[in-house]
Amino acid sequence: MxxxxxxxxxxxxxxxxxxxxARDDFQEGILLDANENTYGPTLKNISSEESALGLNRxxxxxxxxxxxxxxxxxxxxxxxxxxxxxxxxxxxxxxxxxxxxxxxxxxxxxxxxxxxxxxxxxxxxxxxxxxxxxxxxxxxxxxxxxxxxxxxxxxxxxxxxxxxxxxxxxxxxxxxxxxxxxxxxxxxxxxxxxxxxxxxxxxxxxxxxxxxxxxxxxxxxxxxxxxxxxxxxxxxxxxxxxxxxxxxxxxxxxxxxxxxxxxxxxxxxxxxxxxxxxxxxxxxxxxxxxTEGSLNNMKHVVGTIIEQRAIVLEKILKINGVGRNVGGTDSNFILIELLNKDGKPDNKVAHEVYSRLATERHVVVRFRGSELGCTGCLRITIGTPAENEKLLEEFETVLTDVNK
Ligand SMILES: Cc1ncc(COP(=O)(O)O)c(C=O)c1O
The missing domain is CATH 3.40.640.10 (Type I PLP-dependent aspartate aminotransferase-like (Major domain))
Known part of the structure; x- marks a missing residue:
């Protein structure tokens, strides 16, 4: 068709x-066509980098x-x-x-x-x-x-x-x-x-x-x-x-x-x-x-996040009370299933872990248990190595306590 x-x-x-x-036709000269402030930004102590951005235009x-x-x-x-x-x-x-x-x-x-x-x-x-x-x-x-x-x-x-x-x-x-x-x-x-x-x-x-x-x-x-x-x-x-x-x-x-x-x-x-x-x-x-240099850097950081994702996944799946990695491994986050004492994916457990992690341990992840096919799931962004270690430690403590 x-x-x-x-x-x-x-x-x-x-x-x-x-x-x-107006600038599609004329970009240079004394630009009095767009009612900008030609005196420049009124910021106090503007840096040379900020000046170069032409922020009044x-x-x-x-x-x-x-x-x-x-x-x-x-x-x-x-x-x-x-x-x-x-x-x-x-x-x-x-x-x-x-x-x-x-x-x-x-x-x-x-x-x-x-x-x-x-x-x-x-x-x-x-x-x-x-x-x-x-x-x-x-x-x-x-x-x-x-x-x-x-x-x-x-x-x-x-x-x-x-x-x-x-x-x-x-x-x-x-x-x-x-x-x-x-x-x-x-x-x-x-x-x-x-x-x-x-x-x-x-x-x-x-x-x-x-x-x-x-x-x-x-x-x-x-x-x-x-x-x-x-x-x-x-x-x-x-x-x-x-x-x-x-x-x-x-x-x-x-x-x-x-x-x-x-x-x-x-x-x-x-x-x-x-x-x-x-x-x-x-x-x-x-x-x-x-630019090439920044793109290479982006790829390097992505590589590190992917390595960290593998480490977090391996460790988190060994924690008692964690079920499957429900999602794939194509992003900078994982989707993990939390189980109740009977070994079943459980939204109550997942929500309590999510809530206590944030309020008592200052580690914030996302409850996704209400989404279709995601019962008992938390979505966890992969952080820096130090953040991930802290997450794993606090996560295990809270989950063990919730399932006591
Ligand atoms: C699938 C998906 N699309 C779009 C967005 C929004 O991205 P942006 O920050 O570019 O608005 C998000 C943000 O989390 C996302 O998960």
Whole structure:
């Protein structure tokens, strides 16, 4: 089928013109065009680094240099030997790698989640599919946008998607416009197999479904190298992929997320976003974070987190009262089952351990026992070696006491 943006986007969104600001035409000279304060920031004792950020000026709405650096990184990962996802070529053999035209940058990937609903799903009429257990923000954005949620759960033994059930639901319900899939999952820490995502994409192309499959890859850099499917958005036009600087890059505080999609979708998203959503501070730090030296450092830190994850998992699973590692090992957290005296996964035990760890021991983890397929589960982020040791020590003491 031919991809038809006019059937995917809401009609009002299609009428938007791509945003243009005065600086698109003139960037230099005496800039008296945007009602900025040309005297400069009024901060007392401004440092030379802060001065260099040009904080009295509006940021660049397009961020092309940053987008190019992000694309260079993702393309180069996909080109490495052994990469699980390869850059496709078109019918003339030309590479379909990512370019700046595929990207929309947002205030965290949370902005990407919301903007896609607003772009495609008619409030009060159309619907969004989610695959629980999954990240809670999809549902919050659906509620805010007055959009109904349809649930097609993950297969609960493997935490993989169920392509046939997803496609059946799409056949039954033509009002579904978006599907959110998290890979690696939260709270499952499980990478979704590429073959299953491709099965859904093939199915929706055959169905001529007019919607988007959103793959949220917030934790992708903790998964095996070359797992990101972002490089496939030019081939599979119904695919959009989201990533964030909040996890592997260690930059949750700068609030930067990326949505990769086909250029047709990307133009719409860039027309909808607030023009100056990416601050000068955010872009300057992200530009540094995507240079070769910083990327190598990110990989080094990711390697350390993965090593620590193995140590924590090995030790925690030996503690009396801990059941299975319910999730996968593709993220910077683990999902652990807590058992009661009868050896059964138990939410009461898990909640009490969670609560006492925080209040009595000042170690804060996340209770996830209410999520589908996660009875008795705590989600634990992998910290520094010292934090992990403290966690393991306090966790054992509290769990032993709760199960006494
Ligand atoms: C699966 C998933 N997607 C998106 C986000 C949000 O990321 P950001 O900080 O970029 O808004 C999170 C944050 O925890 C997440 O777990």
């Amino acid at each position: 031919t991809f038809d943006i006019t059937k995917i986007a809401r009609p009002n969104i299609l009428t938007l013109e791509p945003y243009r600001c 509006y940021p660049d709405p397009h961020q092309i240099a940053l987008k190019k650096q992000i694309c260079a990184y993702r393309n180069s990962e996909a080109e490495k030997p052994g990469s699980l996802v390869k850059i496709p070529t078109d019918s003339n053999g030309k590479s379909q790698g990512l370019t700046a035209a595929n990207l929309c940058l947002g205030v965290g990937s949370d902005e990407g989640i919301d903007i896609l609903i607003r772009a495609c799903v008619k409030p009060g009429v159309e619907k969004v599919m989610i695959c629980p257990p999954t990240y809670g923000m999809y549902s919050i954005c659906c509620v805010v946008n007055d959009v109904e949620i349809v649930k097609v759960p993950l297969e609960l033994d493997t935490f993989q998607i169920q392509p046939e059930k997803i496609l059946d639901q799409l056949r039954k319900d033509p009002d579904i416009k978006l599907i959110y899939i998290t890979s690696p999952g939260n709270p499952t820490a499980q990478l979704i197999k590429q073959s299953l995502i491709l099965q859904v994409l093939k199915g929706i192309e055959e169905l001529s479904w007019n919607g988007l499959l959103l793959l949220d890859e917030a934790y992708i850099d903790f998964a095996p190298s070359g797992s990101s499917m972002s490089v496939l958005v030019n081939k599979h036009k119904n695919l959009a992929v989201m990533q964030t600087f909040s996890k592997a890059f260690g930059l949750a505080g700068i609030r930067l997320g990326i949505t990769y999609s086909t250029p047709e979708v990307s133009i719409l998203l860039n027309s909808m976003k607030y023009p100056y959503n990416i601050s000068n501070i955010t872009s300057s730090i992200a530009l540094r974070a995507t």
